[in-house]
Amino acid sequence: MRDIDMDRMMGRLLQVGVLVAAAVVLLGGTGYLFRHYGEVPDYRHFHPVPLALDGLLEFRARSVIQLGVLLMIATPVLRVAFCIFAFAIERDWQYTVISAIVLCVLMYGIFGSH
Amino acid sequence: MNVASLSSLVFAGSVAAGFLGSLTGLGGGVVIVPLLTLAFGVDLHYAIGASLVSVIATSSGAAASYVRDGYSNVRIGLFLEIATTSGALLGASLVSRVPTSTIAIIFGAVLLYSAISSPPRDAVAKGGTPNTLAQWLRLNGSYPTAGGPTKYAVRRIPLGFATMVGAGTLSGLLGIGSGAMKVLAMDRAMGIPFKVSTTTSNFMIGVTAAASAGIYLARGYIDPGLAMPVMLGVLGGALLGARVLARARVRVLRNAFRGALLVLAAEMIYNGLVGKV
Numbered sequence: 001m002r003d004i005d006m007d008r009m010m011g012r013l014l015q016v017g018v019l020v021a022a023a024v025v026l027l028g029g030t031g032y033l034f035r036h037y038g039e040v041p042d043y044r045h046f047h048p049v050p051l052a053l054d055g056l057l058e059f060r061a062r063s064v065i066q067l068g069v070l071l072m073i074a075t076p077v078l079r080v081a082f083c084i085f086a087f088a089i090e091r092d093w094q095y096t097v098i099s100a101i102v103l104c105v106l107m108y109g110i111f112g113s114h
Numbered sequence: 115m116n117v118a119s120l121s122s123l124v125f126a127g128s129v130a131a132g133f134l135g136s137l138t139g140l141g142g143g144v145v146i147v148p149l150l151t152l153a154f155g156v157d158l159h160y161a162i163g164a165s166l167v168s169v170i171a172t173s174s175g176a177a178a179s180y181v182r183d184g185y186s187n188v189r190i191g192l193f194l195e196i197a198t199t200s201g202a203l204l205g206a207s208l209v210s211r212v213p214t215s216t217i218a219i220i221f222g223a224v225l226l227y228s229a230i231s232s233p234p235r236d237a238v239a240k241g242g243t244p245n246t247l248a249q250w251l252r253l254n255g256s257y258p259t260a261g262g263p264t265k266y267a268v269r270r271i272p273l274g275f276a277t278m279v280g281a282g283t284l285s286g287l288l289g290i291g292s293g294a295m296k297v298l299a300m301d302r303a304m305g306i307p308f309k310v311s312t313t314t315s316n317f318m319i320g321v322t323a324a325a326s327a328g329i330y331l332a333r334g335y336i337d338p339g340l341a342m343p344v345m346l347g348v349l350g351g352a353l354l355g356a357r358v359l360a361r362a363r364v365r366v367l368r369n370a371f372r373g374a375l376l377v378l379a380a381e382m383i384y385n386g387l388v389g390k391v
Contacts, residue, residue, distance in 0.1 A: 048334025065338035110328030
């Protein structure tokens with residue numbers, strides 16, 4: 001696989017990921033506006049927002065938006081994972097390792113801080 | 115203000131930010147935080163959380179149109195992402211330890227820099243002496259120009275790498291893409307041609323932001339109700355901006371946008387100094 005083909009596949013992957021994530025956020029956002037449009041949110045004072053994906057089962061609008069946000073975050077992470085795979089196929093071990101290091105840092109940020 | 119009117123106003127502001135940011139090349143994410151904190155009185159933590167998600171969206175969304183031209187360099191991007199993602203983890207973990215007013219002042223300083231820094235000229239590739247580290251990492255490449263593929267050599271890699279750690283830290287601390295600083299590292303320090311550095315930096319912005327996004331989520335900075343209109347607005351505006359880019363006369367617009375950034379920078383710094391954030 002030439003570098004430029006790899007670039008193109010990655011570009012396509014990112015575009016699809018963004019579109020799917022944006023569609024999920026739009027879906028959740030529509031539900032959110034529909035159910036909460038008259039409420040007055042307090043964004044002036046900071047209260048940590050918990051990640052509540054269990055609300056997906058009852059189609060809670062805020063949980064659906066959170067799922068979309070997670071998909072958005074996952075898109076560039078997938079791109080890096082794809083690089084590991086693509087460089088390994090090329091037997092380019094140096095860049096397989098470099099991509100793996102980047103993925104480890106990303107994983108630490110996502111899972112290590114909880 | 116209720117959810118309906120707040121969401122529509124934030125959405126409209128985000129579309130404008132994304133549109134102007136992509137049209138002028140100055141980036142839209144950088145105005146989201148001042149917009150939310152100054153105009154809507156949103157707490158800084160929620161503002162940087164919403165901004166960071168929109169940064170990932172625009173970076174990934176624009177990638178496909180950039181790679182088609184064959185300018186970006188995957189190896190340079192991945193190698194420097196080790197620096198930017200590590201910096202991003204540091205920056206994101208600093209948010210809860212640094213006083214909000216200090217973050218506002220740093221934000222103002224970065225805005226000020228974005229407003230006054232001149233975009234690098236579309237220069238021809240700089241030659242430079244052969245660099246053993248660049249050869250070992252196979253960072254040197256070529257890019258298409260009017261006169262056929264032009265080769266470029268990468269230099270001063272440790273300096274570029276260190277600057278990238280700084281760019282990542284700012285990205286994680288402020289919820290921005292810090293594209294201006296990434297281009298600075300690649301263009302000024304490492305001698306990478308402008309078109310290669312801007313497109314490669316665009317790739318790196320999303321990966322860098324993803325590193326701190328996990329920490330933001332865990333600390334509860336990302337409010338779904340606020341992130342939704344910001345993310346969809348900035349993404350829509352940026353895609354729209356990329357479409358009209360070819361036909362637009364951007365110089366007047368760019369100067370106007372620079373002026374707006376200056377005003378926002380002054381206001382952020384002032385609010386930080388008097389502790390109003």
